Amino acid sequence: MTARTIVQVFDQYQKARMSFVQTVADLASRTHNVECLENAGALDLLRLLLADTVPSIQQMSAIALGRLASFNEKIAQALVRREIIPQLLRGIDKQNKFYKKAALFVLRAIAKHTPEMASAVVHSGGLEASIICLEDFDMGVKEVAALCLGHIAKHNKSLAQAIVDAEVLIYMAHQDEDVSRNAAILTKEICKHSLELAQLVVNTGGIGGLIDLIGTSKSSPKLPAIMALGYIAGQSNQLAIAIIGSAGVIQLALLLQEEKEDHIRAVIVWALGQIGKHTPEHAKALAVANIFPKLIELYTNPKCDEDLKAKCKATLKQVLQKCIHVEALEPLLHDAPPDILKYVVGQYSKILPNDARIRRLFVTTGGLRKVQEIQTELGSTLSEYISVINCCFPEEIVRYYSPGYPDSLLEAVEQYQPKCPSLLGVEQRGSELSTNLTDSSCSLNEYE
Known part of the structure; x- marks a missing residue:
């Protein structure tokens, strides 16, 4: 009887812990609760529960911390000060897929705010943990890992450089759409910072991977892939030529004809502008692909939204000023x-x-x-x-x-006053000419 009672007590304690973290996680999903939860000491309690012996409680604690940090940069800073990241990542390679996704969610929630927060994640081992998770067998873990790396890379060149060797480009061709989308997002975030980083992406076959992704994916991976091409093309005319040589303009032109969503068409138009803005050779690639009439059509279509129209005008302006075709x-x-x-x-x-x-x-x-x-x-x-x-x-x-x-010519004809000789004078000259001809005829007869 005593043993059963003891088991029940511990069982109730475990259920209470689970109930607590589930409730806090649910409350943390609403912005107006965040400050109150922080004031009530939720961060310290959740930190303790990260070390719980029950994996599901650990996972739910991480989710709650991630939601709190996502809404509030001050809480993200508090998590860094409390050194929660090293605790969160301890032995992550041995954790189950649910915990890995929850831990990566916390890293992303912290890193997204500022370059300083992203640097703190990197210095606390978040970069290595994300790369480990990127190689996980589970598709969901791969997806969240790529997204986390993208939030680190987006802030500045040095952070992007820190993860450029992670070889994430291979995941753009991944059969899972979410994984390929987040890999494309990461590539986009790397390319936008500098020519050197964009060149690294190109050197590792990034252009071909992005174009293949645009041509074969259904929907969601296309947008970041198109943006990545635009960022690459904008960095230099040589990289833009590389995109043209890989049939990138043809693929984007085809997509522009087929796409119905204005926000996606706007990104396509922007990317085409980044490709064609450099020299007459670049502009000719757009001209040959018959891009200009489509841009005019979209620009003058009253049903298109203002952002799409603005991007059509900007692209036409910068490319036409280079076009001699x-x-x-x-x-x-x-x-x-x-x-x-x-x-x-x-x-x-x-x-x-x-x-x-x-x-x-x-x-x-x-x-x-x-x-x-x-x-x-x-x-x-x-x-x-x-x-x-x-x-x-x-x-x-x-x-x-x-x-x-x-x-004016017809009016001149109407106003013109003829200067012909009078008809009487013409008739008189005709009569005299006839008389002279008769006299000449008579004279000739005398010699016959």
Whole structure:
């Protein structure tokens, strides 16, 4: 009887501990409870329960700490001061998958706030623990580990450099969509900091992995992969050329045609802008892929959201200012809205003075006529572009294609006063000519 009573007491104690951590974890999921829980001493109690002999209690304690730290940077700092991270990570490689995911959640909740907090996680062994978990057999553990590394890498170059050797790029091709998405997020966070880090990603086959991910994944991994390509392309024109050479523009153009979500289309447009902004060669890659008409379509579509329109305009501006591919510029001269048209006209003002063949084509395709029809303000940049274009052609040609010129010709015809000789004078001269011919005929007869 006594033994049963003792067992019941310990059983009740265990149930009470579990009930406590579950309740605290539930309360910690709501922001307005966080300060009250901290004031009640929840951090110290949860720290003690991290060392509990029951794995499920350890796990739930970690979840509660992660939720508290996620909502409040001050609590994240308190966890670092209490040296909870080393305790949390002790023997993590021997823990079950549920505890590993809970521990990684705490690391992510702390690291996400500031570079200082992320550095504290790294210095407390969080980086090594995350890499160990990245190699775990469980897909869920891999997923959370990659996400945790991404939150460390996002803050600055030195933190990204600290994890760049983790060889996470191989996980972008992982069959699990969540793992590949978080690996792409981590790659994106690394690439954005510097040319050197982006180059490291490229050197390890990152471009091919990202493009494959864009082409084969269903949805969620695409967005960070597209952003990663944009960050890589933005770092240098050589890296952008590498993306073009890997058919990155073609893949993004195809995705832009198929995608229906505005927020994803906005990221695609931004990435294309990062690729095409460098030189005429880069801009030509977008022109050949027929990107410009699609951007115009999205920009002028009233159903598209403002962020997408803003990114379309920005991309058109920066890429068109590098584009000298006339076959792509010519349709835009007729289809582009006024605030985009000025960039098209500006490019023609650079091309036409140096190429007679293009000047002839500009006239025969209606370009010169279109330019004369553009309404501009005197002294504006657009009017200056048009003046440069007009100087490339004879004055009479420019006048011929100016609006109203045919009407002015017809009006001149109507107002013209004929200066023909009078009909009477013509008849008299005709009669005299006839008489002279008759006299000549008679004279000839005398010699017969």
